[in-house]
Amino acid sequence: NAGVTQTPKFQVLKTGQSMTLQCAQDMNHNSMYWYRQDPGMGLRLIYYSASEGTTDKGEVPNGYNVSRLNKREFSLRLESAAPSQTSVYFCASSVVGAGETQYFGPGTRLLVL
Amino acid sequence: AQKITQTQPGMFVQEKEAVTLDCTYDTSDPSYGLFWYKQPSSGEMIFLIYQGSYDQQNATEGRYSLNFQKARKSANLVISASQLGDSAMYFCAMRGWLQGAQKLVFGQGTRLTINP
Numbered sequence: 217n218a219g220v221t222q223t224p225k226f227q228v229l230k231t232g233q234s235m236t237l238q239c240a241q242d243m244n245h246n247s248m249y250w251y252r253q254d255p256g257m258g259l260r261l262i263y264y265s266a267s268e269g270t271t272d273k274g275e276v277p278n279g280y281n282v283s284r285l286n287k288r289e290f291s292l293r294l295e296s297a298a299p300s301q302t303s304v305y306f307c308a309s310s311v312v313g314a315g316e317t318q319y320f321g322p323g324t325r326l327l328v329l
Numbered sequence: 330a331q332k333i334t335q336t337q338p339g340m341f342v343q344e345k346e347a348v349t350l351d352c353t354y355d356t357s358d359p360s361y362g363l364f365w366y367k368q369p370s371s372g373e374m375i376f377l378i379y380q381g382s383y384d385q386q387n388a389t390e391g392r393y394s395l396n397f398q399k400a401r402k403s404a405n406l407v408i409s410a411s412q413l414g415d416s417a418m419y420f421c422a423m424r425g426w427l428q429g430a431q432k433l434v435f436g437q438g439t440r441l442t443i444n445p
Contacts (some may be wrong), residue, residue, distance in 0.1 A: 249433075258333075258420050258435030259374075274432070306374060308433075317364065318433055320374035 218242055220321035222307050228327045229297045237292040237324050239307030247310045248290035249274075249318065250282060252303040259306060265290055297328045331356045331425050333436035341442045342411050349396070350406040350439050352421030362424035363404040364433065365395065369417040377419075380404060408441075416443045 220241045229235055241248065246267045251259035261274030265284040279301060281293045290309075294301060304325050308318040332355040342348045354363065365377040380388045380395045388395040396405040408415055421436045 251433075256437070258422070258437050259433070260435070261432060264432070304372065308374075317376050317379055319376065320366075322373050325372075 220307055220309055220319055222305075222321035222324050224324060225322070226325045226327075228329065229294075230329050231298060233297050234293065234295050235297065235326075236294075237305055237307075237326075238289070239291065239321060240289045241307075241309040241319075241321075242288065243309060243311075243319065244287070245309035245311050245319075246287070248284065249308040249310075250280075250290070250292045251306045251308065252276065252301075253306060253323075254303050262292065262305075294326075297326075299328045302326060302328045331358070331361075331423050331434045333421050333423050333434055335421055335436035335439050337439045338437075339440045339442070341444060344413060344443050344445050345410055347407060347409050348411050348415075348441065350408075350419050350421075350441065352404045352406065352436060354402050354404060354421075354423050356423060356425065358425055363395070363397070364422045364424065365393070365404075365406045366420045366422060367415075367417045368420065368438070374420075378406065411443050413443050413445060416441060 223238045249264045250262040253259045260276050263282040265271045268287045283291045304323045306323050307321040310316050310318040334353045361382045363380045367375045378390045378393045380397045392409045394407045418438045420438045422433045425432050
C-alpha cells in the first residue's frame with residue numbers, strides 16, 4: 217500500500233516549456249487535490265477533483281490544467297511554464313465524509329528558469 | 330472566507346519539555362475541522378491530529394493533543410515530552426467544503442527546533 221505517489225520528484229524547466237506532474241493513490245479515495253507550497257508559506261489549493269470525472273478550480277488555478285484520468289490518477293499540467301511557478305507541488309487524496317483526512321504525496325520540486 | 334493564523338514563526342524548546350504551538354482560525358461555517366501536519370526537512374506532509382467542530386473532547390494522538398477552545402477560535406497543538414525528531418515545520422489547517430470536496434486552508438507554519 218504505497219499511499220499517494222508523485223512523479224517526478226524533481227524537475228527543471230525553461231520558461232515556456234510544458235510538463236505534466238503525475239499523481240496516483242491506491243487508497244480508493246474519491247477526492248484528489250493539487251497544492252503548491254512556496255518558500256515560507258503554507259500550501260495553497262490549485263485544483264481539486266471531488267470524484268472521478270469532475271474537476272474544479274481552487275485558490276490559484278491560473279497557468280494550470282488538470283485531468284482526473286480515473287479514480288486513482290490525477291495529473292497537473294503546466295502548458296507554458298513561468299518562473300512564478302517555481303514551487304513544490306503536493307498531491308493529496310481523501311474520502312469524502314466528516315472527519316476524513318487528506319493524505320499527501322511526497323511532493324515534486326519544480327524549478328522554472 | 331476561512332483563515333488560519335499561526336503567530337509563531339519559530340520556536341526553540343529543550344528536549345523533553347512540553348511545547349504548545351498556537352493556531353487561531355476564522356470561519357462562518359458551523360461545521361469545520363482542524364488539522365495539524367508536520368513537515369520535516371525531507372519535505373513530506375505528515376498528518377498528526379484532527380479535531381471536528383462538534384467534537385466535545387479535545388483530540389489526542391500519542392504525544393500530541395489539540396487544545397480546542399471554540400469560543401476563542403483557537404486550536405493549539407501540544408506536544409508532550411518533546412524529542413529531537415520533533416524538529417520540523419508544523420502547519421495548522423482548516424477543512425471547509427467546496428462543491429462536494431474538502432478544501433484545506435493552511436496557516437503559514439511554525440518552525441519548531443528541539444535542542445538537546
